Amino acid sequence: MNIENSKAQLRKGVLEFCVLALLKKEEAYPSDLLAALKDAQLIVVEGTLYPLLSRLKNGGLLTYRWEESKTGPPRKYYCLTAEGDQFYNELVASWGELKEAVENVLLANKPTN
Amino acid sequence: MKKTVQVNLSGQIFTLDEDAFDLLSSYLNQIGKLYDRSPGKDEIITDIEMRIAELLLEKLANNKQVVMIQDVEAVITIMGKPEQFEAEEDYQDTSSNYAESNHKSKRLFRDQDNAVVGGVCAGVGQYFGIEPIWLRLFMAISIIVFGSGALLYIILWVIVPAARTTAEKLSMKGEPVNINNIGKTIEDEINNLGAKLGSNGAKNTTRKMASGLDRFFSFLAELIRGFLKVFGKILGAVLFLVGLFSIIGILGAVFGIADFFHWGNDHWGNSMTIYEFGDVVFSSSEWFAAAVVGLVITFAIPFIGMIYGGIGLLFPKVRIPYLGVSLVGLWFIGVSIVVFTAFGVGREFSKEDTSKTEFVLSNLNQLQDTIIVDLGADPFHLSTSKSYRINRNDFVFKTEENEILFGNVSFNVEESRTDAISLEILKSSQGASFDEARNRAEAIKYETKIDSNKITVDAYFRFPLNQMLRDQDVNVTLKLPTGSVVYLTEGLQRVIDDIDNIDDIYDPHMVNHYWKMTSRGLLCLDCDRSTQKVDGEYYEPQSSTTIVIENH
Numbered sequence: 001m002n003i004e005n006s007k008a009q010l011r012k013g014v015l016e017f018c019v020l021a022l023l024k025k026e027e028a029y030p031s032d033l034l035a036a037l038k039d040a041q042l043i044v045v046e047g048t049l050y051p052l053l054s055r056l057k058n059g060g061l062l063t064y065r066w067e068e069s070k071t072g073p074p075r076k077y078y079c080l081t082a083e084g085d086q087f088y089n090e091l092v093a094s095w096g097e098l099k100e101a102v103e104n105v106l107l108a109n110k111p112t113n
Numbered sequence: 114m115k116k117t118v119q120v121n122l123s124g125q126i127f128t129l130d131e132d133a134f135d136l137l138s139s140y141l142n143q144i145g146k147l148y149d150r151s152p153g154k155d156e157i158i159t160d161i162e163m164r165i166a167e168l169l170l171e172k173l174a175n176n177k178q179v180v181m182i183q184d185v186e187a188v189i190t191i192m193g194k195p196e197q198f199e200a201e202e203d204y205q206d207t208s209s210n211y212a213e214s215n216h217k218s219k220r221l222f223r224d225q226d227n228a229v230v231g232g233v234c235a236g237v238g239q240y241f242g243i244e245p246i247w248l249r250l251f252m253a254i255s256i257i258v259f260g261s262g263a264l265l266y267i268i269l270w271v272i273v274p275a276a277r278t279t280a281e282k283l284s285m286k287g288e289p290v291n292i293n294n295i296g297k298t299i300e301d302e303i304n305n306l307g308a309k310l311g312s313n314g315a316k317n318t319t320r321k322m323a324s325g326l327d328r329f330f331s332f333l334a335e336l337i338r339g340f341l342k343v344f345g346k347i348l349g350a351v352l353f354l355v356g357l358f359s360i361i362g363i364l365g366a367v368f369g370i371a372d373f374f375h376w377g378n379d380h381w382g383n384s385m386t387i388y389e390f391g392d393v394v395f396s397s398s399e400w401f402a403a404a405v406v407g408l409v410i411t412f413a414i415p416f417i418g419m420i421y422g423g424i425g426l427l428f429p430k431v432r433i434p435y436l437g438v439s440l441v442g443l444w445f446i447g448v449s450i451v452v453f454t455a456f457g458v459g460r461e462f463s464k465e466d467t468s469k470t471e472f473v474l475s476n477l478n479q480l481q482d483t484i485i486v487d488l489g490a491d492p493f494h495l496s497t498s499k500s501y502r503i504n505r506n507d508f509v510f511k512t513e514e515n516e517i518l519f520g521n522v523s524f525n526v527e528e529s530r531t532d533a534i535s536l537e538i539l540k541s542s543q544g545a546s547f548d549e550a551r552n553r554a555e556a557i558k559y560e561t562k563i564d565s566n567k568i569t570v571d572a573y574f575r576f577p578l579n580q581m582l583r584d585q586d587v588n589v590t591l592k593l594p595t596g597s598v599v600y601l602t603e604g605l606q607r608v609i610d611d612i613d614n615i616d617d618i619y620d621p622h623m624v625n626h627y628w629k630m631t632s633r634g635l636l637c638l639d640c641d642r643s644t645q646k647v648d649g650e651y652y653e654p655q656s657s658t659t660i661v662i663e664n665h
Binding site for chain 2: 030031044045046048050051053054055057071072073074076
């Protein structure tokens with residue numbers, strides 16, 4: 001078993017949720033998202049974000065608009081669709097349950113640690 | 114000094130060092146392969162290119178103009194290597210695709226970076242994992258001892274390409290061609306370059322000479338390739354035409370335009386179309402159809418292959434997928450059909466039976482009369498001797514009387530077990546059963562004329578067309594008691610079949626001579642034994658003008 005692989009699996013599960021969360025707050029272009037995700041140590045390599053965005057967009061959860069940039073290529077600003085918004089709300093509820101469940105499991109380990 | 118390449122990334126123009134460009138384009142290629150089967154591939158790649166452009170612009174912020182390999186490496190570290198993508202993104206179906214591009218395959222190249230002369234030993238060493246020093250030692254010894262090593266070396270120098278690009282260098286070493294390795298190799302090269310520049314002058318001179326020779330040999334290779342190309346085109350044209358005409362010939366035979374069989378000569382040649390032949394061989398039209406289909410497939414496929422091969426040589430870009438495999442498969446089917454029908458038809462040839470008639474020439478005194486054996490008149494009343502050139506087994510097909518005329522007659526002389534001179538006629542045929550075979554044998558019409566001491570045997574027999582060809586033959590045997598004398602006229606050449614004689618004279622030379630039956634076998638009474646030996650033991654066809662026909 002590769003620990004890095006397991007960590008990646010854990011991150012992968014919540015990455016989607018976090019991207020939706022960031023976009024729920026305000027629309028953003030990928031570099032903004034990357035900065036935030038890197039700060040939170042949720043993403044290791046940037047390349048993985050793009051397939052994820054593409055998948056969410058194709059799933060109808062995200063949409064984007066183009067915006068000119070003074071310093072570089074034009075930017076894609078992403079935001080949630082109505083469907084994405086609802087999707088996010090369900091994930092929030094589910095996350096609450098999951099967090100509690102995991103906490104409880106870990107709590108049971110506490111005394112022996 | 115370095116070459117640079119200009120690229121457009123998301124509408125931004127970047128100037129990259131050549132090695133940086135190699136690394137970047139290889140990176141983008143690999144990413145592309147990774148998402149080859151994802152629905153949003155193009156978009157993902159565009160987005161990633163956009164981000165790379167952004168990152169590179171940051172690198173070029175402080176008045177730097179050219180993107181260097183370190184910058185590309187830094188960008189790749191940020192974006193992540195394809196392997197890392199895989200760990201994060203669980204694309205099951207693409208992982209195999211990626212692994213494919215990663216597979217190790219070693220190829221033989223000349224290693225010019227570690228070359229002493231042309232890099233042949235270094236390259237072969239890389240290929241087989243041998244230290245090149247041993248190969249060089251072996252080469253040096255073989256040049257000194259046999260001299261042949263030099264030729265081998267030059268041939269390898271000409272035919273083995275040098276590893277020039279980074280990818281080629283990697284496959285020379287058997288390392289997978291991927292981002293890690295390309296980056297590493299380029300770095301190593303940069304490091305090596307400094308070391309090489311500092312190396313002594315003597316090595317530089319040999320390297321210069323070697324690179325001159327290298328140019329010469331690659332010119333030679335080019336030249337050979339050019340010749341092969343021209344030769345290939347000519348060969349292609351020949352294959353194409355031969356194949357085409359053969360196919361036309363086969364089609365002609367199938368549609369009854371051309372003769373399937375043709376024999377004889379200008380004077381009395383005869384021929385059959387495939388359908389006429391089928392009528393007399395196959396008992397049912399189904400068998401015949403199967404045989405025709407099988408034969409056409411079996412014969413036509415190799416020629417179609419020739420045409421295809423010819424086209425391939427003429428126009429290398431024309432490739433029809435799976436055609437080769439389908440042709441081979443179809444050919445085996447054709448052969449199977451032929452074998453199957455051959456067994457089916459062969460069954461009708463499986464039994465053989467005969468019908469025997471014997472005439473006793475009772476009115477002759479076997480000791481006083483000389484028997485003369487002659488060949489009967491030609492059924493076509495030919496006045497030319499050319500007919501004698503036709504082999505014994507030739508047959509003639511005659512539709513007007515619905516009869517087949519078959520020239521499968523053999524004549525033999527044996528010692529009689531009684532005191533009487535007799536002529537035995539044995540007709541035989543084959544069939545699916547003995548009854549059928551015997552009926553066919555009895556249906557053979559064969560004429561012999563006995564006129565006092567003169568016997569005339571025909572070279573042909575007849576049978577009705579509906580009897581079909583079932584290897585019918587007629588054996589005529591003249592049985593002579595000891596002491597009898599026979600004269601064989603020239604015409605008999607055509608039907609004589611291995612007549613035993615104590616003079617050991619070959620069949621065609623037995624004609625025009627008197628033979629006496631002795632207790633040991635036939636003895637020639639008037640052969641000039643000295644010239645007979647000089648003539649040689651085998652028959653040479655005589656020119657048509659010298660043959661005299663003894664038709665009576």
